[in-house]
Amino acid sequence: MPAHLMGLALGPVQDFIAAARRTRDLWFGSRLLSDIGKAAAKALEAKHATLIFPAPSTFETDAGVANVILAKLPEALSPAEARATARNAAIARWEEYARDVRDIVREVIDTQVWDEQVGDVVESYAAAVPLESDAQYAQARRRVMRLLAGRKACRDFQLAKGRRLPKSSLDGRRETVLRRRNAGDPLLEAAYACVQKRMRLNPGEQLDAVGVVKRLAGGLHAAYPSVSRMAADPWLRGVAERDPNALEELKGICGGLALTRVDRQRYPEFPFEGTAVYRRRLPELEKETGEPRGTYAAVDGAVRRLEKEKGFGEPDPYLAILAADGDGMGAAISAIGDEPGHRNFSGLLAEFAGEARGTVELHRGTLVYSGGDDVLAFLPVDKCLACARELHDRFAELLKEFVGPPTLSVGIAIGHFMEPLEDLLDFAREAERDAKRPDRDGLAVHVHTRGGSPLAVRARWREAMDGQLSTLAEMHARNRIPDKAAYDLRELANAYTSWPRSSDEDKAALDEAIRADVELLLKRKRVTDPNVRATLFEAAEIEGKWTDQGVRQMADRVIVARRIHASRRQAERAADRPQGVLA
Numbered sequence: 001m002p003a004h005l006m007g008l009a010l011g012p013v014q015d016f017i018a019a020a021r022r023t024r025d026l027w028f029g030s031r032l033l034s035d036i037g038k039a040a041a042k043a044l045e046a047k048h049a050t051l052i053f054p055a056p057s058t059f060e061t062d063a064g065v066a067n068v069i070l071a072k073l074p075e076a077l078s079p080a081e082a083r084a085t086a087r088n089a090a091i092a093r094w095e096e097y098a099r100d101v102r103d104i105v106r107e108v109i110d111t112q113v114w115d116e117q118v119g120d121v122v123e124s125y126a127a128a129v130p131l132e133s134d135a136q137y138a139q140a141r142r143r144v145m146r147l148l149a150g151r152k153a154c155r156d157f158q159l160a161k162g163r164r165l166p167k168s169s170l171d172g173r174r175e176t177v178l179r180r181r182n183a184g185d186p187l188l189e190a191a192y193a194c195v196q197k198r199m200r201l202n203p204g205e206q207l208d209a210v211g212v213v214k215r216l217a218g219g220l221h222a223a224y225p226s227v228s229r230m231a232a233d234p235w236l237r238g239v240a241e242r243d244p245n246a247l248e249e250l251k252g253i254c255g256g257l258a259l260t261r262v263d264r265q266r267y268p269e270f271p272f273e274g275t276a277v278y279r280r281r282l283p284e285l286e287k288e289t290g291e292p293r294g295t296y297a298a299v300d301g302a303v304r305r306l307e308k309e310k311g312f313g314e315p316d317p318y319l320a321i322l323a324a325d326g327d328g329m330g331a332a333i334s335a336i337g338d339e340p341g342h343r344n345f346s347g348l349l350a351e352f353a354g355e356a357r358g359t360v361e362l363h364r365g366t367l368v369y370s371g372g373d374d375v376l377a378f379l380p381v382d383k384c385l386a387c388a389r390e391l392h393d394r395f396a397e398l399l400k401e402f403v404g405p406p407t408l409s410v411g412i413a414i415g416h417f418m419e420p421l422e423d424l425l426d427f428a429r430e431a432e433r434d435a436k437r438p439d440r441d442g443l444a445v446h447v448h449t450r451g452g453s454p455l456a457v458r459a460r461w462r463e464a465m466d467g468q469l470s471t472l473a474e475m476h477a478r479n480r481i482p483d484k485a486a487y488d489l490r491e492l493a494n495a496y497t498s499w500p501r502s503s504d505e506d507k508a509a510l511d512e513a514i515r516a517d518v519e520l521l522l523k524r525k526r527v528t529d530p531n532v533r534a535t536l537f538e539a540a541e542i543e544g545k546w547t548d549q550g551v552r553q554m555a556d557r558v559i560v561a562r563r564i565h566a567s568r569r570q571a572e573r574a575a576d577r578p579q580g581v582l583a
Contacts, residue, residue: 040086066371227417322428328403328407476561485525
């Protein structure tokens with residue numbers, strides 16, 4: 001029997017990653033899928049298969065792996081046996097997680113529904129082609145990936161099993177595994193009381209087996225920072241820097257409450273749920289944690305003193321969601337004509353994925369997923385640009401010798417922590433798509449304020465928009481840009497929308513008129529600092545020309561920078577400086 005090249009895909013991805021109401025759902029779903037993929041790949045390697053994707057170096061790290069495996073099978077291992085080996089290992093890893101969680105929740109679940117759902121989660125699709133010699137590798141790889149894509153398109157559709165139970169609140173496809181609560185059953189109510197806080201289960205919320213595993217697998221040590229903790233991080237750092245004793249008082253109060261803990265080593269200044277520092281959210285937090293009314297009164301008082309008496313103001317409620325994806329990966333992979341080259345490429349992707357976690361955490365963020373050329377993370381707003389730049393530059397450095405070379409497009413969405421998690425993720429993915437068009441190697445920053453239209457800025461990395469936004473944010477910090485100037489510039493741009501531009505003379509006149517009006521507006525706003533003017537003009541000019549689009553671009557970048565400044569100001573503020581929060 002000849003050797004074979006086999007591609008194998010595991011799924012469904014949607015169940016493990018996309019269906020999420022909490023950041024922990026999202027994070028553990030991605031970790032779960034990655035662990036299942038690693039188990040399948042390890043099982044193939046144990047059968048003496050040569051792994052190409054993912055690289056074996058990922059097995060001993062926290063780096064994620066994609067749900068597609070490419071491996072060269074030895075002559076003694078048939079494709080059917082290899083597929084069964086990988087599938088069984090993936091199912092066993094999933095069932096291991098499910099079994100551990102089942103022991104925790106067995107009193108509050110319908111075990112029959114649970115067992116049915118657990119046995120119907122992992123899907124696998126495989127394709128294989130003979131590989132007579134190494135010279136056929138490139139052709140065999142292209143063929144096997146086409147076959148695998150076709151096999152996935154013809155997925156197996158199982159007959160749905162329904163029991164007329166409420167649907168899961170995560171994705172609405174599977175039914176709940178939670179038993180109906182009954183106040184007349186004290187044992188059931190006691191069991192619910194034990195697991196409700198651990199699962200952060202809202203009143204009326206229903207979960208299927210996958211959802212319960214996401215909430216509880218990994219133990220309490222795996223508490224994942226919430227979106228509110230990311231949003232509050234700059235404010236908390238600012239308080240810890242300027243008045244650590246006052247923050248110690250708040251920490252002492254929170255230590256005696258049923259608040260979710262986060263990693264104390266990474267967030268020593270306040271290792272608790274971030275919602276606690278948003279006073280308007282405390283009543284909802286009481287309901288969520290099942291505490292009696294008034295439990296968080298001491299927290300409210302401590303936060304009020306920080307806001308009012310200590311002068312720190314209210315914590316800004318915005319965070320950044322970063323989504324990054326490689327450009328030109330298909331071309332780079334196709335240009336590699338042999339197996340050793342692909343293994344080297346895979347190893348470098350694994351190296352980047354492994355380093356991405358450290359990069360995100362260095363910038364106070366928390367990683368959801370990093371696998372190959374794909375990164376998803378939550379970050380404080382004041383750190384998001386620096387983190388994006390470091391990820392982009394490291395990716396380019398690792399892959400600079402390959403065709404293209406591949407680049408990393410990064411989308412950053414800045415949104416309010418009270419937005420549904422699903423919407424925040426959609427915002428980030430839209431920013432990522434924006435970063436890739438009309439060309440690649442881009443950075444896009446989208447700001448979504450509550451009740452307002454989203455604002456988007458975008459440029460290629462070589463244009464250094466991240467540095468420009470940082471400079472503009474610093475100018476805001478020094479009060480060198482009037483707050484209303486950007487909005488006046490947008491109105492000016494709108495006034496030129498219908499200006500004729502059919503001839504070169506029209507375009508030249510437009511260029512001259514817009515520049516003169518911008519000069520006049522800035523003079524009226526008393527923006528006379530030459531450095532500020534130079535930075536604003538740099539943000540407005542498109543290929544050396546002044547256009548309504550360029551002025552609008554300048555205005556939008558100034559507004560985005562103002563949002564970044566709001567976060568930086570809280571992280572660096574002095575306690576005696578008057579503060580406010582941007583609407």
